Amino acid sequence: MSQKKIKKALSAAFPYTVPIFAGFLFLGIAYGIYMNTSGFSALYPFGMSATIFAGSMEFVAVNLLLGAFDPLRAFALTLIVNARHLFYGISMLDRYNGTGRKKGYLIFGMCDESFSINCSATIPPDVDKGWFMFFVTLLNHLYWVCGATLGGILGPFVRFDTKGISFVMTALFIVIFLEQWLKEKRHQSAMLGLGVTALCLVIFGGQNFVIPSMLGILVCLSLLKKSLVPEGEEV
Amino acid sequence: MTMTLAERLVTIGMVILGTVTTRFLPFLLFPPSRPTPQYIRYLGKVLPSAALGFLVVYCFKNVSLLTGNHGIPELTATAVVIALHLWKRQMLLSIAGGTVVYMLLVQYVF
Numbered sequence: 001m002s003q004k005k006i007k008k009a010l011s012a013a014f015p016y017t018v019p020i021f022a023g024f025l026f027l028g029i030a031y032g033i034y035m036n037t038s039g040f041s042a043l044y045p046f047g048m049s050a051t052i053f054a055g056s057m058e059f060v061a062v063n064l065l066l067g068a069f070d071p072l073r074a075f076a077l078t079l080i081v082n083a084r085h086l087f088y089g090i091s092m093l094d095r096y097n098g099t100g101r102k103k104g105y106l107i108f109g110m111c112d113e114s115f116s117i118n119c120s121a122t123i124p125p126d127v128d129k130g131w132f133m134f135f136v137t138l139l140n141h142l143y144w145v146c147g148a149t150l151g152g153i154l155g156p157f158v159r160f161d162t163k164g165i166s167f168v169m170t171a172l173f174i175v176i177f178l179e180q181w182l183k184e185k186r187h188q189s190a191m192l193g194l195g196v197t198a199l200c201l202v203i204f205g206g207q208n209f210v211i212p213s214m215l216g217i218l219v220c221l222s223l224l225k226k227s228l229v230p231e232g233e234e235v
Numbered sequence: 236m237t238m239t240l241a242e243r244l245v246t247i248g249m250v251i252l253g254t255v256t257t258r259f260l261p262f263l264l265f266p267p268s269r270p271t272p273q274y275i276r277y278l279g280k281v282l283p284s285a286a287l288g289f290l291v292v293y294c295f296k297n298v299s300l301l302t303g304n305h306g307i308p309e310l311t312a313t314a315v316v317i318a319l320h321l322w323k324r325q326m327l328l329s330i331a332g333g334t335v336v337y338m339l340l341v342q343y344v345f
Contacts, residue, residue, distance in 0.1 A: 078253025089261030164338035170294040193288020
């Protein structure tokens, strides 16, 4: 693998990760401070951000660590909070193929942000797909670990008033969704994703809507299989 | 703090195991060495758009339309992101514009 090829992939990947740099740094710092003020040394946010690398679950994990020891509950709760990754995996079965030894890391680091970029980015034909996705994942991972560690070290010394910065992630997902929308011919699947999830959020509330949403999307997509893939069209 | 160091490490280990499971499971069930069932290939093709739509709504899970500020900052900033993006189609501009508007709204208006 030539160094030039790797460099090219890095410079193609970096611009996509800039909004995540902003978001992860601040969210990471907030997470690190939260851990610190909960009584954990900076080693915890450092180690946990590097090995778990699933933002929302790491916030939940703080509460798990402060409660009674219950490893099975920790495991089950993680499966529920992170169930959405199953959808990402099925979506990326083809795209992560043929990336060689990088594949394991790509899957390990498949957070919301890495998934959304890797599944939607139009990678220029002269850029290596595997290295591009590798750098998207790696850069996001680095931003998150740096933020979390920084927050853990700075802890109580900083006054933190960047209220609202987390919207950078929402904005990122909206833009990626829009780009996907503008690129695709049929919008049924995108509308289903929005509609079913919104409906479940209203019905089940913010704590319990993820699993019903996923099931609802699966059922609808299965029922619509005939109309979404017209006869004669290759799946 | 009630847990011992070993108990904490086990708890963190379980969270890692759970996360890794949700990420690797589809790839383990459908390896490239075996032909992927047609239904799963269909899902792989149509799921990305639905998953991205899901993710957008997922970001609004803590927004209440009936209480507090009724989600006005979120909805306004979302409109700004969409408008900016349809106008200029510059990813960073749309994201930065929407985020700045949101921060101004939650810090100074609401």
